[in-house]
Amino acid sequence: MFEAILTNDQRRLRDEAREFVRSVPRKLILDMDADRVQYPSDFVHEAGRRNLLGLRFPLEYGGRGLRWEDEVLAIEEVGVLGTSLACAYVMPSIVGEALNSFGSSGQKERWLKPLLTGEKVAAEALTEPRGGSDFFGTTTEARRESDHYVLRGQKRFIVGAAKSDFFLVYARTDPRGPPHRSISAFIVERGPGVEAEYLYGLLGTRGGGTGQLVLDDVRVPKENLIGSENGASDIFYRMMIPERMTSAAGAIGMGRAALEVAARYSERRKAFGEKIRRFQAVSFKIADSVTMLDAARGLVYAAARSVDANDTPNRSRRLVSEAKKFATDSAWQVINHSMQIMGGIGYTNVYPIERLMRDARLIMIWTGTNEVMDLIIQHEYYREVLSSRAETRDTEADAQEAERTSEKVYE
Numbered sequence: 001m002f003e004a005i006l007t008n009d010q011r012r013l014r015d016e017a018r019e020f021v022r023s024v025p026r027k028l029i030l031d032m033d034a035d036r037v038q039y040p041s042d043f044v045h046e047a048g049r050r051n052l053l054g055l056r057f058p059l060e061y062g063g064r065g066l067r068w069e070d071e072v073l074a075i076e077e078v079g080v081l082g083t084s085l086a087c088a089y090v091m092p093s094i095v096g097e098a099l100n101s102f103g104s105s106g107q108k109e110r111w112l113k114p115l116l117t118g119e120k121v122a123a124e125a126l127t128e129p130r131g132g133s134d135f136f137g138t139t140t141e142a143r144r145e146s147d148h149y150v151l152r153g154q155k156r157f158i159v160g161a162a163k164s165d166f167f168l169v170y171a172r173t174d175p176r177g178p179p180h181r182s183i184s185a186f187i188v189e190r191g192p193g194v195e196a197e198y199l200y201g202l203l204g205t206r207g208g209g210t211g212q213l214v215l216d217d218v219r220v221p222k223e224n225l226i227g228s229e230n231g232a233s234d235i236f237y238r239m240m241i242p243e244r245m246t247s248a249a250g251a252i253g254m255g256r257a258a259l260e261v262a263a264r265y266s267e268r269r270k271a272f273g274e275k276i277r278r279f280q281a282v283s284f285k286i287a288d289s290v291t292m293l294d295a296a297r298g299l300v301y302a303a304a305r306s307v308d309a310n311d312t313p314n315r316s317r318r319l320v321s322e323a324k325k326f327a328t329d330s331a332w333q334v335i336n337h338s339m340q341i342m343g344g345i346g347y348t349n350v351y352p353i354e355r356l357m358r359d360a361r362l363i364m365i366w367t368g369t370n371e372v373m374d375l376i377i378q379h380e381y382y383r384e385v386l387s388s389r390a391e392t393r394d395t396e397a398d399a400q401e402a403e404r405t406s407e408k409v410y411e
């Protein structure tokens with residue numbers, strides 16, 4: 001984040017996160033990328049031991065009672081480790097949101113607390129083989145039977161599936177109800193009928209336990225329902241804040257990591273007897289990249305402030321979506337520029353740029369594709385601009401022939 005706007009406490013938090021990130025063994029990153037490690041359990045335990053998980057949740061459940069404005073600082077730092085470790089780090093913040101905002105105190109004690117100490121691992125299960133963008137088309141079903149529900153269905157691409165102790169699962173509880181009023185959220189613990197295995201040959205983001213989740217008539221006690229029956233749309237919308245804020249903040253760290261490697265390389269590497277950073281084609285790529293990262297940081301910060309300030313949900317939703325789209329697109333472009341600056345050696349595994357590039361391709365797809373972000377951004381912008389005319393200057397009238405209404409033809 002920008003040095004000038006950080007408080008001393010925020011600087012300390014950022015430095016604490018940096019210290020944690022420096023302590024992560026290089027071997028873990030390489031073993032995960034080579035699929036030799038399926039889930040970074042020690043890393044999550046260590047983050048929990050340092051009280052660095054779910055920073056904005058209340059102290060009584062193991063958080064630090066901070067704000068988004070603070071949490072994004074730590075996430076940017078962890079982002080330099082790549083997508084898989086950053087995702088393992090933020091998952092308690094994502095699943096924890098549902099528990100913290102909609103769970104009972106008993107549910108928070110039982111599931112939020114061990115999540116924040118790193119004792120338990122959780123995953124969120126939204127996406128199904130039939131599609132992820134159309135969330136409200138969920139076909140996983142939950143049938144009520146006396147004091148429990150019976151869940152049946154399949155979820156796909158679930159990060160942490162291989163190691164999770166419990167899953168936050170969305171399932172349809174009213175097959176005949178309208179899509180927004182027929183889905184419920186459950187905590188499903190690993191047990192009979194729950195099949196979750198490490199799967200998929202991923203381009204990058206390996207070692208995070210991504211797998212399929214099959215629910216075969218799983219009996220889930222009614223006490224595991226989060227919020228109200230058929231009321232999961234509110235939980236979904238709320239969870240999309242951490243889902244997208246964490247992608248956005250982590251992306252900045254990834255772009256930053258690649259750019260630092262490329263900038264240092266361009267100071268040492270020579271061509272035609274000159275350091276390559278003396279060529280404008282190289283140094284202007286650095287200029288473009290650092291500007292994109294700073295712009296992304298500004299947007300992430302604005303979105304964080306909007307959520308912290310309880311801004312109108314529509315405005316927060318737009319800003320969070322803009323931050324996710326812009327930060328992930330920017331990270332991809334910055335990593336691409338970094339590879340170009342490094343020439344052929346940037347394309348090899350002598351440097352980490354190729355790994356970061358493989359990781360970064362995913363962040364434009366998950367937590368809502370960037371096309372879905374565009375849908376939300378335009379929707380919320382139209383809603384705002386079409387209803388706010390009276391408050392702003394009518395600039396349409398600032399034209400010489402503005403009164404010529406006969407020329408203003410719309411159909």
Ligand SMILES: Cc1cc2nc3c(=O)[nH]c(=O)nc-3n(C[C@H](O)[C@H](O)[C@H](O)COP(=O)(O)OP(=O)(O)OC[C@H]3O[C@@H](n4cnc5c(N)ncnc54)[C@H](O)[C@@H]3O)c2cc1C
Pocket residue numbers: 123124125126127129130131132133134156157158159160202205210362365366367368369370371372375
């Ligand atoms: C490695 C990995 C990890 C993941 N982790 C998780 C996880 O932990 N939990 C989880 O629940 N999910 C997870 N996902 C799923 C991810 O969020 C989805 O893949 C994503 O939301 C897109 O859904 P889809 O793949 O079904 O694509 P689809 O929804 O089928 O979309 C296909 C294409 O159509 C476009 N499209 C769809 N609808 C529209 C529209 N209305 N307007 C414009 N374009 C549209 C999309 O942008 C996309 O380009 C993960 C995915 C991967 C690959």
